[in-house]
Amino acid sequence: MGKTKLTVEPVLEARLRYASGEREYSKLPREFGVSRDAVGSAAEGLTFKYLPMPPERRR
Numbered sequence: 779m780g781k782t783k784l785t786v787e788p789v790l791e792a793r794l795r796y797a798s799g800e801r802e803y804s805k806l807p808r809e810f811g812v813s814r815d816a817v818g819s820a821a822e823g824l825t826f827k828y829l830p831m832p833p834e835r836r837r
Contacts, residue, residue: 784812784820789829792821797832 788810792803803817810817819825 784810784816784826786826786829788812788817789820789826792817793823793829794832796821797834 788806792806795806803814803821806812806817807814816825823831
């Protein structure tokens with residue numbers, strides 16, 4: 779199976795989940811056909827830097 783590239787929608791979904799406190803990226807890679815590293819990097823803002831980061835939830 780070839781690798782699928784992330785698009786804007788999954789990146790924003792990953793960032794929202796990350797901001798809400800979810801740090802386990804087990805579902806998104808399967809949902810979008812990408813690697814766990816790709817999802818983690820996008821969620822943490824290491825890639826797709828042109829997209830906004832949601833504010834982190836206060837603990």
